Amino acid sequence: ENKDQKFVYDFTEGNKDLKDLLGGKGANLAEMTNLGLPVPPGFTITTEACKVYLESGDEPAELRDEVSAHLDALEQKMGKKLGQADNPLLVSVRSGAKFSMPGMMDTVLNIGLSDESVAGLAQQAGDERFAWDSYRRLIQMFGKTVLGVDGELFEDALEEAKAAKKVTVDTDLDAADLKKLVKQFKKIVKTEAGRDFPQDPREQMDLAICSVFESWNTDRAKLYRRQERIPGDLGTAVNICSMVFGNLGPDSGTGVAFTRDPASGHQGVYGDYLQNAQGEDVVAGIRNTVPLADLESIDKKSYDQLMQIMETLENHYKDLCDIEFTIERGQLWMLQTRVGKRTAGAAFRIATQLVDQGLIDEAEALQRVNGAQLAQLMFPRFDDRAKTELLGRGIAASPGAAVGKAVFDSYTAVKWSRSGEKVILIRRETNPDDLDGMIAAEGILTSRGGKTSHAAVVARGMGKTCVCGAEELEVDTKRRRMTVNGTVIEEGDLVSVDGSTGKVYKGEVPVVPSPVVEYFEGRMHAGADDADELVQAVHRIMAYADRVRRLRVRANADNAEDALRARRFGAQGIGLCRTEHMFLGERREMVEKLILADTDDEREEALRALLPQQKQDFVELFEAMDGLPVTVRLLDPPLHEFLPDITELSVRVALAEARKDHNENDLRLLQAVHRLHEQNPMLGLRGVRLGLVIPGLFTMQVRAIAEAAAQRIEAKGDPRAEIMIPLVGTVQELEIVREEAEQVIAEVRQQTGIDLKLALGTMIELPRAALTAGQIAEAAEFFSFGTNDLTQTVWGFSRDDVEASFFTAYLEKGIFGVSPFETIDKDGVGSLVRNAVEAGRATRPDLKLGVCGEHGGDPESVHFFHEVGLDYVSCSPFRIPVARLEAGRAAA
Numbered sequence: 076e077n078k079d080q081k082f083v084y085d086f087t088e089g090n091k092d093l094k095d096l097l098g099g100k101g102a103n104l105a106e107m108t109n110l111g112l113p114v115p116p117g118f119t120i121t122t123e124a125c126k127v128y129l130e131s132g133d134e135p136a137e138l139r140d141e142v143s144a145h146l147d148a149l150e151q152k153m154g155k156k157l158g159q160a161d162n163p164l165l166v167s168v169r170s171g172a173k174f175s176m177p178g179m180m181d182t183v184l185n186i187g188l189s190d191e192s193v194a195g196l197a198q199q200a201g202d203e204r205f206a207w208d209s210y211r212r213l214i215q216m217f218g219k220t221v222l223g224v225d226g227e228l229f230e231d232a233l234e235e236a237k238a239a240k241k242v243t244v245d246t247d248l249d250a251a252d253l254k255k256l257v258k259q260f261k262k263i264v265k266t267e268a269g270r271d272f273p274q275d276p277r278e279q280m281d282l283a284i285c286s287v288f289e290s291w292n293t294d295r296a297k298l299y300r301r302q303e304r305i306p307g308d309l310g311t312a313v314n315i316c317s318m319v320f321g322n323l324g325p326d327s328g329t330g331v332a333f334t335r336d337p338a339s340g341h342q343g344v345y346g347d348y349l350q351n352a353q354g355e356d357v358v359a360g361i362r363n364t365v366p367l368a369d370l371e372s373i374d375k376k377s378y379d380q381l382m383q384i385m386e387t388l389e390n391h392y393k394d395l396c397d398i399e400f401t402i403e404r405g406q407l408w409m410l411q412t413r414v415g416k417r418t419a420g421a422a423f424r425i426a427t428q429l430v431d432q433g434l435i436d437e438a439e440a441l442q443r444v445n446g447a448q449l450a451q452l453m454f455p456r457f458d459d460r461a462k463t464e465l466l467g468r469g470i471a472a473s474p475g476a477a478v479g480k481a482v483f484d485s486y487t488a489v490k491w492s493r494s495g496e497k498v499i500l501i502r503r504e505t506n507p508d509d510l511d512g513m514i515a516a517e518g519i520l521t522s523r524g525g526k527t528s529h530a531a532v533v534a535r536g537m538g539k540t541c542v543c544g545a546e547e548l549e550v551d552t553k554r555r556r557m558t559v560n561g562t563v564i565e566e567g568d569l570v571s572v573d574g575s576t577g578k579v580y581k582g583e584v585p586v587v588p589s590p591v592v593e594y595f596e597g598r599m600h601a602g603a604d605d606a607d608e609l610v611q612a613v614h615r616i617m618a619y620a621d622r623v624r625r626l627r628v629r630a631n632a633d634n635a636e637d638a639l640r641a642r643r644f645g646a647q648g649i650g651l652c653r654t655e656h657m658f659l660g661e662r663r664e665m666v667e668k669l670i671l672a673d674t675d676d677e678r679e680e681a682l683r684a685l686l687p688q689q690k691q692d693f694v695e696l697f698e699a700m701d702g703l704p705v706t707v708r709l710l711d712p713p714l715h716e717f718l719p720d721i722t723e724l725s726v727r728v729a730l731a732e733a734r735k736d737h738n739e740n741d742l743r744l745l746q747a748v749h750r751l752h753e754q755n756p757m758l759g760l761r762g763v764r765l766g767l768v769i770p771g772l773f774t775m776q777v778r779a780i781a782e783a784a785a786q787r788i789e790a791k792g793d794p795r796a797e798i799m800i801p802l803v804g805t806v807q808e809l810e811i812v813r814e815e816a817e818q819v820i821a822e823v824r825q826q827t828g829i830d831l832k833l834a835l836g837t838m839i840e841l842p843r844a845a846l847t848a849g850q851i852a853e854a855a856e857f858f859s860f861g862t863n864d865l866t867q868t869v870w871g872f873s874r875d876d877v878e879a880s881f882f883t884a885y886l887e888k889g890i891f892g893v894s895p896f897e898t899i900d901k902d903g904v905g906s907l908v909r910n911a912v913e914a915g916r917a918t919r920p921d922l923k924l925g926v927c928g929e930h931g932g933d934p935e936s937v938h939f940f941h942e943v944g945l946d947y948v949s950c951s952p953f954r955i956p957v958a959r960l961e962a963g964r965a966a967a
């Protein structure tokens with residue numbers, strides 16, 4: 076261990092960049108102190124001390140001495156001693172981690188009060204009632220948080236005291252009442268904690284410090300960290316700050332303020348003030364606060380000073396700050412500041428406003444927003460102007476605005492949605508059996524469970540609106556109804572669910588499209604009169620991102636409509652066209668014929684029928700993406716996916732047999748289904764393996780691509796087709812397919828007289844492919860990482876099952892903070908990607924590299940792909956703006 080390690084920093088020693096060590100609160104208190112702002116003097120114990128304490132169960136040896144030295148200095152500065160009988164120094168002991176964890180950890184105020192010093196405080200303040208009230212608060216807070224006494228016991232005693240006096244508010248208790256209450260509180264401590272409330276002020280302080288350390292590891296703090304993805308090993312700092320009082324009369328008070336509106340970003344006076352009160356009273360909502368602007372008439376001098384300080388802070392932090400302050404008898408004190416939370420829309424507006432004010436540059440503006448915020452702005456939302464009837468509120472688990480008829484079981488959800496009804500699936504909680512219902516529903520609403528509950532995880536995975544843990548809802552699935560605060564919602568009643576705010580409304584709330592999507596769709600121009608400030612801000616930020624990003628962004632799209640939307644959203648090509656989607660619907664019959672073919676002739680005939688259809692698909696796609704690359708992947712899924720369900724078909728055949736009504740085709744189908752049945756179809760006959768064992772299948776597709784490209788060239792178009800082979804595990808597979816493909820392309824060249832150029836490459840989606848990427852690159856002009864299958868095969872997780880089965884448990888246990896199917900597992904899957912990139916480029920320096928798994932549109936994963944040097948990411952059309960933004964942020 077480091078001998079010179081310092082565990083305590085005076086507020087004058089730290090700065091805002093030391094958040095790791097001093098926590099957010101401590102670092103910012105130090106920063107404000109150094110800016111010359113009025114911060115009550117104090118010092119901060121580092122997160123390092125907390126880590127030592129949590130590891131060894133004891134304070135580091137040097138800590139007490141360091142605290143003593145700093146306390147001495149503080150006492151000197153303040154001209155009084157901690158707990159001194161006639162003129163006590165009082166301090167607060169507050170937690171403060173690197174990342175804000177509101178209300179999760181401990182804080183104790185008024186440390187230093189005792190049976191002796193309470194009189195000193197009374198004299199100092201000239202207010203006996205105030206002194207006894209402060210003492211009573213100390214015993215209550217200390218008893219509850221440090222000594223673990225049930226807080227209700229104190230609350231009950233307080234209520235009894237008020238009842239006995241027939242008053243309703245705390246302030247109606249006088250000094251004598253509070254003195255009695257203190258006696259009672261001390262008795263509660265003695266009985267419940269088995270010890271006296273400590274009279275030694277230093278003992279109070281040391282116990283409070285340890286209690287703050289320990290509060291890092293309470294269950295609720297752990298749960299919060301897991302949900303917010305805050306690492307569990309950071310520890311908390313402890314801030315010891317001399318007390319100032321906002322409850323010393325009408326010339327005192329406490330408040331919160333923002334340097335600009337956290338909802339709109341507009342500059343102005345935003346905040347609340349409460350006269351004659353302490354911070355806790357504001358949070359507890361004991362009395363109504365007044366708008367901050369009213370402070371001007373209450374205390375002009377403090378108000379003016381506060382405005383000045385807010386300007387200083389904003390210019391210094393170059394960002395929106397939020398502030399907690401206290402006024403003690405006309406003297407303003409700053410208790411906290413930090414860069415403030417804001418809505419997604421405000422984040423974009425503030426970033427551009429600060430650029431215009433010359434406070435930050437464009438690169439910095441990109442860091443002030445993120446893809447998750449942009450995604451949030453792209454969801455349709457409920458019309459703010461609509462009249463609504465709020466039923467209740469839960470956790471905003473998956474954003475969006477969903478309206479539909481209430482249903483209370485998955486069976487009904489599926490049945491109703493099949494007949495064209497929009498439904499909201501309402502359950503107490505969901506489980507894997509509800510999956511069909513969740514897919515069928517517009518939105519999902521549960522009364523139990525948090526952000527990592529089954530409903531929340533699965534809904535987010537599906538991009539479906541979800542509110543979970545709405546505890547006021549009494550869901551009665553048997554009687555198919557729910558009761559919320561007296562209102563009964565029966566099956567079939569309309570409800571509206573806002574997955575961005577967690578609010579649930581009765582009836583149908585009108586939904587308005589997102590103006591940001593209207594803008595991306597080209598239906599609104601940033602320069603137009605009706606374009607709001609938000610659209611202009613998004614427009615500007617996207618322009619910065621596009622200017623600096625190195626990664627290109629392509630779309631996963633299989634038809635012209637999606638391709639055109641993707642183009643409007645800024646796609647620079649198609650990174651994955653899944654051709655299997657072209658074999659569904661009415662073409663399923665042709666595919667059946669292909670599968671059932673007994674002879675070469677039958678098979679060739681089936682392929683001949685498919686060829687013109689495929690060709691037309693590609694012509695449309697190449698036209699939509701004219702001038703930009705289009706990667707077409709040859710058929711990937713196991714063939715049984717194109718055949719009827721085995722159970723359904725068996726029943727049909729059995730019933731027909733019983734009626735002695737033989738259907739030859741069904742019988743042949745059933746045989747084929749049995750023949751193709753696999754225990755592990757995802758590891759079976761699919762991808763390149765199909766191309767190798769079904770003669771003519773891949774060559775038909777290659778011919779369709781080549782002929783379509785030739786047709787587009789004849790029409791003066793500019794097709795840039797690339798042919799991609801899925802599920803390759805070894806270079807030999809690729810070599811065989813490549814040879815056949817080249818032959819077909821040569822034939823088409825000859826037939827059409829057009830000099831076609833078609834790149835041929837492969838997906839890297841099996842561990843073996845990644846491990847032998849150097850060899851595979853010899854036969855591939857490009858790689859596209861299929862991180863869906865790669866994640867599935869690297870972890871051995873079935874991508875179709877695990878998220879609905881055991882991922883909830885894994886997330887709850889903190890095994891990972893987010894599904895590896897959502898955000899790339901950098902250490903495992905990512906390290907294979909990194910190695911394959913290096914090995915591939917070593918073989919073929921101009922190898923083109925992309926990714927087309929779901930991770931291509933995930934913000935964190937985009938940063939990773941930038942870092943490992945891919946050329947592009949490919950994602951679904953709606954995520955393209957997010958990928959562009961994150962690619963810009965990664966490069967800026």
Ligand code: PEP
Pocket residue numbers: 651653711840860861862863864865927928929
């Ligand atoms: C992949 O595996 O990542 C991929 C893009 O292919 P698919 O999702 O179609 O299996």
Ligand code: MG
Pocket residue numbers: 801840861863864
């Ligand atoms: Mg795949």
